[in-house]
Amino acid sequence: MKERVALSRYTTLGTGGPARWLATPTSVDELVVLLGWAAEHDLPVAPVGLGSNLLAADEGFEGLALKLAGELASAEADDGRLVAGGGAPLAVCLHRARAVGLGGIEFVCAIPGTVGGGVWMNAGAYGGDVSSVLDRALVADAKGARWLTPGELGLRYRRSGLAPGQVVALAEFRLEARPVDEIKVTVADMQTRRKAAQPTNKRTFGSVFKNPEHELTAGRMLEACGLRGHAIGGARISPKHANFIENDGGARSADAIALIAEARRRARAEFGVFLEPEVQLLGPIEIPPLD
Numbered sequence: 001m002k003e004r005v006a007l008s009r010y011t012t013l014g015t016g017g018p019a020r021w022l023a024t025p026t027s028v029d030e031l032v033v034l035l036g037w038a039a040e041h042d043l044p045v046a047p048v049g050l051g052s053n054l055l056a057a058d059e060g061f062e063g064l065a066l067k068l069a070g071e072l073a074s075a076e077a078d079d080g081r082l083v084a085g086g087g088a089p090l091a092v093c094l095h096r097a098r099a100v101g102l103g104g105i106e107f108v109c110a111i112p113g114t115v116g117g118g119v120w121m122n123a124g125a126y127g128g129d130v131s132s133v134l135d136r137a138l139v140a141d142a143k144g145a146r147w148l149t150p151g152e153l154g155l156r157y158r159r160s161g162l163a164p165g166q167v168v169a170l171a172e173f174r175l176e177a178r179p180v181d182e183i184k185v186t187v188a189d190m191q192t193r194r195k196a197a198q199p200t201n202k203r204t205f206g207s208v209f210k211n212p213e214h215e216l217t218a219g220r221m222l223e224a225c226g227l228r229g230h231a232i233g234g235a236r237i238s239p240k241h242a243n244f245i246e247n248d249g250g251a252r253s254a255d256a257i258a259l260i261a262e263a264r265r266r267a268r269a270e271f272g273v274f275l276e277p278e279v280q281l282l283g284p285i286e287i288p289p290l291d
């Protein structure tokens with residue numbers, strides 16, 4: 001366990017103050033012990049995956065951040081199944097599956113996160129999402145760990161029914177046999193489309209807002225509001241895709257929050273739409289409510 005660890009090192013945007021504690025459990029037993037310890041000390045718990053959808057408060061997080069490691073971050077594929085730790089990068093899962101000719105999770109090539117973050121968010125792209133391939137997940141809390149089905153996890157569009165303090169320790173995916181060459185072609189096609197549409201070489205946290213029930217996506221709506229390139233402090237709305245915020249160098253999380261608030265205000269004023277944030281917040285940080 002380490003004390004006062006800068007969260008900016010653990011988020012793709014590169015912002016965020018220190019976590020009071022950061023622990024790296026390597027087994028389910030260690031994880032449950034740590035969750036029990038946090039409950040005893042009345043500390044909030046936050047698993048951090050690859051921080052690719054995370055906006056951490058500049059003031060930091062007065063709790064226990066968990067970075068899953070060891071068997072909780074590895075992945076194995078065999079016999080139509082992929083078994084992965086919650087901390088395993090989705091890219092590694094794709095690699096393991098492809099190596100044994102298993103397909104169905106090609107869509108994760110677009111998602112730079114972990115299995116646990118993917119379950120928490122029900123992450124998805126190009127018509128696939130975690131709920132479409134997940135068989136079950138081992139979810140730990142201070143009392144122990146138990147396997148939950150996608151239904152029990154409450155997976156919906158970019159969210160799950162998991163509560164703070166519940167950690168995805170392991171997950172099992174059902175995959176299908178697919179020729180390796182076909183998998184490679186699908187992945188290459190998705191990556192080309194991604195590169196053309198979104199900023200790929202910038203520090204961002206992926207989509208800022210979920211797509212609203214509207215003919216325009218969140219990105220198109222914010223573009224129509226004239227927000228492409230709009231900057232506050234060191235953060236700016238991507239000139240390439242208006243539903244992304246980039247760190248131009250010296251951004252703070254507060255700059256990103258100010259941009260999010262401005263984008264929501266403009267979307268409501270010009271389209272009458274309340275945009276719901278997709279990005280997850282950590283620590284004393286919040287998006288000001290719309291009046």
Ligand SMILES: Cc1cc2nc3c(=O)[nH]c(=O)nc-3n(C[C@H](O)[C@H](O)[C@H](O)COP(=O)(O)OP(=O)(O)OC[C@H]3O[C@@H](n4cnc5c(N)ncnc54)[C@H](O)[C@@H]3O)c2cc1C
Pocket residue numbers: 012046047048049050051052053054068086087110111112113114115116117118119120121122123124125166167168169199200204205206207280
């Ligand atoms: C360039 C870019 C492109 C992206 N494209 C997509 C896309 O196409 N589709 C999409 O869905 N997302 C996309 N994202 C967003 C992001 O990659 C996903 O939401 C991903 O699932 C987050 O995973 P993570 O491990 O980075 O989670 P983090 O960002 O670290 O955490 C996100 C949330 O998940 C929780 N969490 C993390 N690990 C666990 C765990 N083990 N157990 C329980 N909760 C956990 C965290 O506490 C937090 O609330 C993109 C992001 C970037 C930067």
